[in-house]
Amino acid sequence: MRLTGERLRLSRNGKRSNPWRILIYIILIAGGVLLLQLEKAGQVQPLFLPAPGPTRSAQSYAGEGEVHFSAGDLEKAIGAYKLAASIEPDNVDLWYKLARIQTYSSDLLTTPEARRTRLSEARESIERAIEVDPENTTAYAIRALVYDWSATAELKDSIWVGDVVRIQAVIDEGGGLTARIIELADSAELGESITEEETMYIFSGVVEDIGQDAWRVNGRTVIRNSQTLIRDPNRREEFLTEAEASATQAQRLDPNNNLALAFYAEVLVDMQKFAQALDLSQRAAEVVDQAGDQYEFSMDIYRVYGTVLENHGFYLRAIEEYQKAERLSPNLTFLSLSIGANYRRLRDVGRALEYFDKAAQINHQLGIMDPTPYLAIGKTYQQQGEFFIAAINIERALAIDPGNPDIYGRLGIAYFQARNWESAMAILKCAVRGCTVEESRESLCRFVYRSDDLECEEGQKFNQGVRGLELGSNSLEYYYTYGSVLAAYNGHEDYPNVCSEAEDVFDELMAQYGDDPIVSSIVIEGRAICASPGSTPDLLSTPTPFPDESS
Incomplete structure (x- = not known):
C-alpha cells in the first residue's frame, strides 16, 4: 500500500446519509428482535410449520384398551386406559374400567409384593372414579371388587423393609422422633405434615431398616419404645369392610345393579358367609342367563359364580360357569388357569394341563412374558410325582422371571x-x-440354560441380585x-x-x-x-x- 497523506473518503460523493432510511432499518431490527422474543415465549408460531395432525381422543384410547383386554393383553389395556383417563380425567367410566382391569391383572403377578402394588394402583383409580361421580352405582360395584381382592392379597403378618408406612411421631427438644403409631400406607400417601402444636410429626415413607429400638424410614431415624403402637400390618378386615360397604352402596343407588349383587357375593365368600354368597351369585347369573350375553359385565358375573361354587367344593359346576365366562372372553388367561385348577382338583390331569397350556399359548401369541402358566403346569406334574418334568416347567418360568x-x-x-x-x-x-448378581447368573446358566459355562451368554443378560x-x-x-x-x-x-x-x-x-x-x-x-x-x-x-x- 502506498501512503499519500490524503484524507480517507468514506463516500463516493460526500453526501450525508438519509435519516429516514436509518429509521426504517432501526424499526425492522427492533421488529425482528420482538418476533424472536414472542416465538420463544410461545406466543408466535414460526412460519412454514407443518399443519398439526389430528390428536387422539380419550374414547379412541379407551377403545384400544378394550381391544387389548379382549385379546388378553392386560398390561397394554391398562396403558391405553391410563392415556384415556389423562385426556378426560373427569370421565368416571374410564377410571372404574381402569380399576377393574388393574384388579384382574393382579391375579397374573407372581409375587405378593407385585400383587399388592398393582391392587394399590387399582384402589387409587377407583377412588378417583368415586371422586368424579359419588353417585355412580357401577363405580361402587367395582370398588367392591377392588377392595375384596385387596383383602385377599393381604397375607402379611408383619411390616417388612420396603413397605410404605405412615408414622405419627413426637418431636423431642433435640429434634429427635419417637414413634407413637406405625401403620401400613399406600404408595400414593407419601408425604409429611406437622401438627398445629408443632410437637407431632406425621409422615409417610419407605422402611429402610428395622431395629429392636429404632426404625429408619426415608432417611429418618425413628425411636420405637414400649408405647409405640404398630397398627394393622394386615389390612384384610379393613379392606373387606370397605368392599362390603361399597357393594351395599351400589345396591342402594340402584337396587337392580346385577354387577353389585355378584361382587357382593364374592365379598361374602371371603367373609365366610358361603350360603348367602351362593344365593346372591346364583341370582346374578340367572339374570344374565335370561338377558343374554349382551350385558357388558356378563363375564364378571359368570366368573364370580364360578368362584363361589369353587369355594363350596362344587368343582365341576364351577368349571361350567368359568367356561361361560371364557366363551365371552376367550383370551383372558386367568379364566383358563381357574378352569385348569378345578380340573386338577378333580384329578383330571389331562384337562388341567390342556387349559394351563392354553394360557401359555395365548401369552406366547401376544408376546407376553408370564411365568404363571408354567408354574401351574409344574405344580400339576409335582402332584403326579413327575418331579423331573415339573422342574423343567418351573425352570422355564424362572427364565421368564429370573x-x-x-x-x-x-x-x-x-x-x-x-x-x-x-x-x-x-x-x-x-x-x-437371596443371591448376588454373580450367584444368580451362575444358577441361571447351570439350572435353566443347562450350560457348563457358568458365565454363559444368556445368564450375563441378568443384571440384578435376588432378594x-x-x-x-x-x-x-x-x-x-x-x-x-x-x-x-x-x-x-x-x-x-x-x-x-x-x-x-x-x-x-x-x-x-x-x-x-x-x-x-x-x-x-x-x-x-x-x-x-x-x-x-x-x-x-x-x-x-x-x-x-x-x-
Missing part, C-alpha cells in the same frame, strides 16, 4: 422332591437368603426344606459350614412357628443330623408340605 425368589423356592422344592439335593440347596439359598423372601406363610416350606437340605450335608468336605447356616434357619423357624408340630419335628430332625458326626443326603426324609391347591 429375579423372582418365589420361583427359586418352587424350583428348589421340585429338585428336593426329585432327590437332587445339591441343586435344591443352591436354588433354595436364593429363595431364602430373599421373609419368613411367612408363603415361604415357610422353602425355609424348612432349605434347613433340612443344609443339615443333610453335615460332614461333607465341600460344604464345611452348612450346619451353622442350618441352625440360623432353624432358629427363625422355631421363633415364629415353634408351636406347629410339622415345623418343630423338621427342626428336631435337622438338629439331630447336625449333631451327628456326619451324614449323607440319602438319609434325609422329605418334609411334608402344607396343602396348597392354588395355581
Whole structure:
C-alpha cells in the first residue's frame, strides 16, 4: 500500500446519509428482535410449520384398551386406559374400567409384593372414579371388587423393609422422633405434615431398616419404645369392610345393579358367609342367563359364580360357569388357569394341563412374558410325582422371571422332591437368603440354560441380585426344606459350614412357628443330623408340605 497523506473518503460523493432510511432499518431490527422474543415465549408460531395432525381422543384410547383386554393383553389395556383417563380425567367410566382391569391383572403377578402394588394402583383409580361421580352405582360395584381382592392379597403378618408406612411421631427438644403409631400406607400417601402444636410429626415413607429400638424410614431415624403402637400390618378386615360397604352402596343407588349383587357375593365368600354368597351369585347369573350375553359385565358375573361354587367344593359346576365366562372372553388367561385348577382338583390331569397350556399359548401369541402358566403346569406334574418334568416347567418360568425368589423356592422344592439335593440347596439359598448378581447368573446358566459355562451368554443378560423372601406363610416350606437340605450335608468336605447356616434357619423357624408340630419335628430332625458326626443326603426324609391347591 502506498501512503499519500490524503484524507480517507468514506463516500463516493460526500453526501450525508438519509435519516429516514436509518429509521426504517432501526424499526425492522427492533421488529425482528420482538418476533424472536414472542416465538420463544410461545406466543408466535414460526412460519412454514407443518399443519398439526389430528390428536387422539380419550374414547379412541379407551377403545384400544378394550381391544387389548379382549385379546388378553392386560398390561397394554391398562396403558391405553391410563392415556384415556389423562385426556378426560373427569370421565368416571374410564377410571372404574381402569380399576377393574388393574384388579384382574393382579391375579397374573407372581409375587405378593407385585400383587399388592398393582391392587394399590387399582384402589387409587377407583377412588378417583368415586371422586368424579359419588353417585355412580357401577363405580361402587367395582370398588367392591377392588377392595375384596385387596383383602385377599393381604397375607402379611408383619411390616417388612420396603413397605410404605405412615408414622405419627413426637418431636423431642433435640429434634429427635419417637414413634407413637406405625401403620401400613399406600404408595400414593407419601408425604409429611406437622401438627398445629408443632410437637407431632406425621409422615409417610419407605422402611429402610428395622431395629429392636429404632426404625429408619426415608432417611429418618425413628425411636420405637414400649408405647409405640404398630397398627394393622394386615389390612384384610379393613379392606373387606370397605368392599362390603361399597357393594351395599351400589345396591342402594340402584337396587337392580346385577354387577353389585355378584361382587357382593364374592365379598361374602371371603367373609365366610358361603350360603348367602351362593344365593346372591346364583341370582346374578340367572339374570344374565335370561338377558343374554349382551350385558357388558356378563363375564364378571359368570366368573364370580364360578368362584363361589369353587369355594363350596362344587368343582365341576364351577368349571361350567368359568367356561361361560371364557366363551365371552376367550383370551383372558386367568379364566383358563381357574378352569385348569378345578380340573386338577378333580384329578383330571389331562384337562388341567390342556387349559394351563392354553394360557401359555395365548401369552406366547401376544408376546407376553408370564411365568404363571408354567408354574401351574409344574405344580400339576409335582402332584403326579413327575418331579423331573415339573422342574423343567418351573425352570422355564424362572427364565421368564429370573429375579423372582418365589420361583427359586418352587424350583428348589421340585429338585428336593426329585432327590437332587445339591441343586435344591443352591436354588433354595436364593429363595431364602437371596443371591448376588454373580450367584444368580451362575444358577441361571447351570439350572435353566443347562450350560457348563457358568458365565454363559444368556445368564450375563441378568443384571440384578435376588432378594430373599421373609419368613411367612408363603415361604415357610422353602425355609424348612432349605434347613433340612443344609443339615443333610453335615460332614461333607465341600460344604464345611452348612450346619451353622442350618441352625440360623432353624432358629427363625422355631421363633415364629415353634408351636406347629410339622415345623418343630423338621427342626428336631435337622438338629439331630447336625449333631451327628456326619451324614449323607440319602438319609434325609422329605418334609411334608402344607396343602396348597392354588395355581
